[in-house]
Amino acid sequence: MALSGKDLLTRLPPVRGRLQAGAPLGPMTWFRVGGPAEVLFRPADEEDLAAFLAGCPADVPVTVIGVASNLLVRDGGVPGVTIRLGGPFAEVAVEGTSVTAGAGALDLTVALTAQQHGLGGLEFLSGIPGTIGGAVRMNAGAYGGEVVDVITDARGIDRQGRTHIYDRDALHLTYRHCGVPDDVIFTRATFQGRPEDGSVVKARIDAIQQARADSQPVRARTGGSTFANPEGHKAWQLIDAAGCRGLAIGGAQVSEKHCNFLLNLGDATAADIESLGETVRRRVRETSGVELRWEIRRIGLPLPGEVAP
Numbered sequence: 001m002a003l004s005g006k007d008l009l010t011r012l013p014p015v016r017g018r019l020q021a022g023a024p025l026g027p028m029t030w031f032r033v034g035g036p037a038e039v040l041f042r043p044a045d046e047e048d049l050a051a052f053l054a055g056c057p058a059d060v061p062v063t064v065i066g067v068a069s070n071l072l073v074r075d076g077g078v079p080g081v082t083i084r085l086g087g088p089f090a091e092v093a094v095e096g097t098s099v100t101a102g103a104g105a106l107d108l109t110v111a112l113t114a115q116q117h118g119l120g121g122l123e124f125l126s127g128i129p130g131t132i133g134g135a136v137r138m139n140a141g142a143y144g145g146e147v148v149d150v151i152t153d154a155r156g157i158d159r160q161g162r163t164h165i166y167d168r169d170a171l172h173l174t175y176r177h178c179g180v181p182d183d184v185i186f187t188r189a190t191f192q193g194r195p196e197d198g199s200v201v202k203a204r205i206d207a208i209q210q211a212r213a214d215s216q217p218v219r220a221r222t223g224g225s226t227f228a229n230p231e232g233h234k235a236w237q238l239i240d241a242a243g244c245r246g247l248a249i250g251g252a253q254v255s256e257k258h259c260n261f262l263l264n265l266g267d268a269t270a271a272d273i274e275s276l277g278e279t280v281r282r283r284v285r286e287t288s289g290v291e292l293r294w295e296i297r298r299i300g301l302p303l304p305g306e307v308a309p
Contacts, residue, residue, distance in 0.1 A: 005038040012081070013055030017044040025073045025082065025300075028065070030129070032221050033270045034073025035300060037082035045088050046157065046187050053185075054161025056081065062159065063299055064185045066104060066131035070138075070224045075270045076301035085133060089187060094119070098152065100190045103133030107140070110191070115201040119193030121150055123201055127208040129224055133186045138295070139173040143208050148173035150191045159183040176228045176295060217255045221264035226277060227292040236260040238290055242283040249276040262296075271306055274298060 005021030012019060023040035026033050043049035056062065061080030065071060089104035094117045101110045111126035124145030128135060136154050139147050153167045164184065172179025180186075212218055227235040236259050239245070245259040251268030254276065255261040262273055281292045 005036075008039050008060065008080070011057055011060065012039065013052055015041065015043065015052050016048045017052075018042045023082075025065075025068075025078065028084070029068035029071055029073055029223075030221065031072060031223050031264050031268075031270070031273060033075070033264060033268055033273065035075050035077030035270075035303075037078050039081045041081050041083045042086060043083065043089075046163075049083070049085075049185065049187065050157050050161040050163060052161075053157060053159055058159075062183070064133070065299075066134045067106065067129075069129040069131075070134065070296050072223055072270055072273055072296050072298045074274070074298065074300035075303045075306070078300040083185065085131075085185075085187070089133075090131075097193045097195060098190055099193055100188060101132045102188050103131060103136075103186045105132045106130075107132060107135055111205055114191075114193045115198050115205060117193075118195055118198045118201075120196030120201045120204075121145075121194045122191055123204045123208060126205045127212055129218075132189055136171070136186050136189050137178050137180075138176050139178055140176075143211070146173075150193070152190045152192050154180075154186050154189040156180065156184040156186045158185075216258045217261050217263060220255070220261075221266075221268075222255070222261050223273075223296045224261070225295050226260050226262050227281075228295045230290050230292065233288075233290060235292060238284045238288050238292065239280055242280070242287040244280045244283055247276065247279070249279065252276040254280060270300075271302060 009021050020040045023037045025037050063078055064083045085104035089102035092101045092105050092110055092113045097119060099114050107125040107128045107130055111122050114122040124143045127142040128140045135147050151168055153165055156164050229235050239259045244254050246256050247254045250272030251265045252272040253263045253265055255263050262276055284290055284292050
């Protein structure tokens with residue numbers, strides 16, 4: 001049975017933003033698969049988000065998404081309220097050598113804004129397809145940099161609607177992990193840049209963009225890097241050695257170009273993609289003894305009769 005959300009709407013507090021029952025989520029994701037949100041909430045601003053969380057019944061699940069570049073929504077949809085941050089959450093401001101970005105700001109936009117103000121050190125963000133909220137939550141990194149290297153603090157709102165400021169140490173950032181409780185929704189973060197000639201920084205951003213295009217299936221329906229690199233290994237090498245390059249299940253395929261990417265060839269379901277990922281994990285475990293950990297976030301329920309791995 002599809003998640004309609006109409007009954008849930010009657011239990012939710014009033015908002016200044018937008019509440020939508022049964023909102024399709026698949027078209028929002030880079031994989032272009034998945035079921036609906038029972039209710040989708042687009043808050044007007046931080047105050048609207050905090051008031052909503054404070055008034056939302058404790059038994060209602062709350063999930064937050066960005067541009068869904070590293071997200072797989074299961075075919076049965078997402079129960080409860082799915083929150084998507086846009087509008088004022090996508091703003092970026094520069095003061096001196098500090099760059100403050102809303103959680104909904106694209107990582108690439110933050111890197112380019114810093115460059116336009118003559119600041120270097122943040123260009124690695126241009127190689128991460130996502131938003132700042134997700135980047136902080138997973139300590140995203142690429143091309144020699146990680147969020148932990150440049151972040152000074154982050155602001156977040158917990159499930160009770162309380163606002164918190166976390167300095168770098170309080171975030172407890174490690175490889176692809178943040179130690180802040182999962183129920184905290186990051187709303188903004190501040191990063192430290194360094195004065196540098198903008199043209200030099202732009203050249204590095206251009207080089208990163210070209211390297212991505214050369215090595216990754218950036219124009220395909222994909223969710224980005226699928227598995228985190230295990231300590232001492234590269235995930236793609238383990239996947240390749242396990243004979244999984246080009247492996248397909250239904251409409252999903254392991255990329256021939258970069259085998260740590262899963263592709264929707266056009267008619268894949270979320271179940272196809274997740275099953276393919278689990279098959280890759282099993283083959284890698286059998287051939288190398290290494291357990292791959294999903295880097296892609298998987299949310300929601302399978303369709304009736306299906307079992308999520």
